[in-house]
Amino acid sequence: MSTSPAKLTLHEDWAVVILGSLIIILAIAGFLLPVPTFAWKDGADLSGKVLSTGNLVKILEQFVFTLIIGGIGALITGKPIRNYALGFPLVYALTIIALVLAGSSKAKALNLEAVIFSLVIGLAISNFIKLPEWLKSSLSTELFVKIGLVILGTSVIFGDILKAGSLGLIQALLVVTSVWYFAFWVCKKLKVDDEIAMMISSAVSICGVSAAIATAGAIKGDSKKLSYVISMVLITAIPMMIFMPIIAHYFNFSQPVTGAWLGGSIDTTGAVVASGSLVGEVALKVSTIVKFSQNVLLGLAAFAISIYWTYTKHPSAKDKDTKPTLRVIWERFPKFVLGFIGASLLFSFLVPPATNLLVKDSLKNLQGLWFALAFTSIGLETNFKDLFNENSKKPLYAFLIAQTFNIFITLGIALILFR
Template sequence: MSSSKTFSISEDWVVVLLGLGIVFLALSGVIVPKPSFSWSNTTELTEKVFAIKNLSAIGSQFVLVFVTAIAGATLLGKNVKSLLVVLPVVYVLTLFALLAAGNAVVKDYNLEAVIFSLGIGLLISNFFRLPQWFKNALSTELYVKIGLVLLGTTIIFGDILRAGSLGLIQALVVVLSVWYFAFWVCKKLKIDKEMTMMLSSAVSICGVSAAIATSGAIKGDAKKLSYVISLVLITAVPMMIFMPYIAEWLGLSQEVTGAWLGGSIDTTGAVVASGSLVGDKALEISTIVKFSQNVLLGIAAFAISIYWTYAKSVDGETKQEKPTLKIIWDRFPKFVIGFVFASLLFSFFVSSESNAMVKDSLKSLQGLWFALAFTSIGLETNFKELFGQENKKPLYAFLIAQTFNVIVTLLIALVLFS
């Protein structure tokens, strides 16, 4: 990997290149057909889903995903050889999820493919021991972010400006109140400073990305970071599944529900999945609200760096690295640029005729990337590793802070988006 360091590019920029590459490929006429996974009985399954034309469309999507993933691994200097084995396995598992979600009875219950993807992955990872090289080849964040860049093609920029301003207000209030509450809870439970910083950022800002950014800003312990990420991923699962039903039970509108989901669920992929369970408007608002929080990540990392630079660590030594404005740019989630660019492109420059030609293909590919991401999340999440930890205090702190987050975000969403 050291030989590839001469050409270094971050994952977020790779996502922008690959995501927009797929978009421009479609606009230039290379349109991958949308396969159908809808069926209600074995006859339809055989005649529609397993028809030669549909299998050809599934194969075409696989080729595009495979080539894109290989390009991403190459640009990031990752092991391509492992990917050649792992991605086909993840793709086949994801196809089972898509088939399950395509059943007419399942559709009546509004269960999306990502739930089945997650379930299949969790089932395998918790009952079978996967080799480390297999887990290392899983690129969850890459898949989620490519899907999010493609999601930009379906969201009109005017709506982003309108909902984004409200989302930014919500994000500021939620991030500040939840961060300080989480920090206070950790302090009361006597959790060490490194874990406190990572946990507070994860629960209040944007989950995994915030934990990683905070860990980088304070040069945190990798094991503590892994623990926080596991907490984020596992708590996101029940929230993703049950919050849409709680919102329906409370009689919330799609706008309020979307703002609630986007502001309280910690992983971007889980927000997208949960929003899609409710409806298109909820998906749009939840994504925009989550992006508003993502935008604050660079600023938060900068503030945390300042605090950590001048504060004493547990052993009494001060941190040496001085924060600069460059940290804001380094921590800024670049895939948001790809999302906004795609949205601008389809809002103002792509004709309605061209949009009609590529819309179904890009929407299908977006859903596929999300499904692949959730299969990967399932495969890399092990409940035993998390709950086998001797020290349960961070778990208690996270759950208390997350409960506070859910309540505060709901109240703010009701005020701003009703």
């Protein structure tokens, strides 16, 4: 009979709340990691800036910090520490390569984000090299994604709703609600499964990649489905970014109308900024305000989706034909959402603006790093045949139909509100 004590482990969502809160508290207390430079234009720029000794030291400091945080996560969730310690350096190194590729001026011109490079690198390795089981077991995809989401809450400031202006907020509310419900309706008509339908609806209607990731976390969605949705978001953002300003110029839309149209329909913030810049200063300002207004709604949307999903979509065997009680809803509710909302409330009402200004770059850098680490991990555990197969056609059709509706309904609302 064994006398070894039982190992005390935490649910991953609670572990994420603890780790995300620890990172935020350390930042507020003054422990700020320096932000490495990944932007470069040519070979000389790459070697002189990105690969300089000072920048490599910053990258190493990030590695040590994320290794420790992720190691604590593995420890308190009961994952093998040895496998994590061996696997994480590889995941981190691949992620840094992705960040360097995404930092090139050509990638930035095409609005290719680091997560897509992370995913592609991971997929390339997993599809051509047979990975050992210990490496697969070391991947902490969900942990990395949710830590990034908790940190993301620090940038969702409720006070900025007022700064964004009433017209921007009104458009955001109208676009998010109408496009979300239309996208979900189309997905149901095309018999797209519920998980990917929720991700598509949020990605198209709210703020692209971040909304898809938040929704996947809220519903405990399949990471492979999340990868596919994000691929669609990033790929469609490129032609929209290029052609929508041309269309606006052809029809002689005013800059405020064009900016509101771009900000409400293009799914990634980077593409919105790039597209608005092509039109003019006023269009850039309005597009940024409208997009930011939609981003602010992400926390509320994630909370509402969590409640809906836990109440309607996951009955256990014993209560399959009955609605779950409040206790059951609480047990199923993704606790990381509380960390996200708590971080948002903290930075909205308690953290002084001066402190927020001081820590935001470091926290944003860490948020992007955790997301990139997660997508490297997703790529390493996914095969192309799982990502792009016959079943991927219907979600693609649903996404394109919803995005087309988004473009036209947003234009109509922009013409009414910003003419």
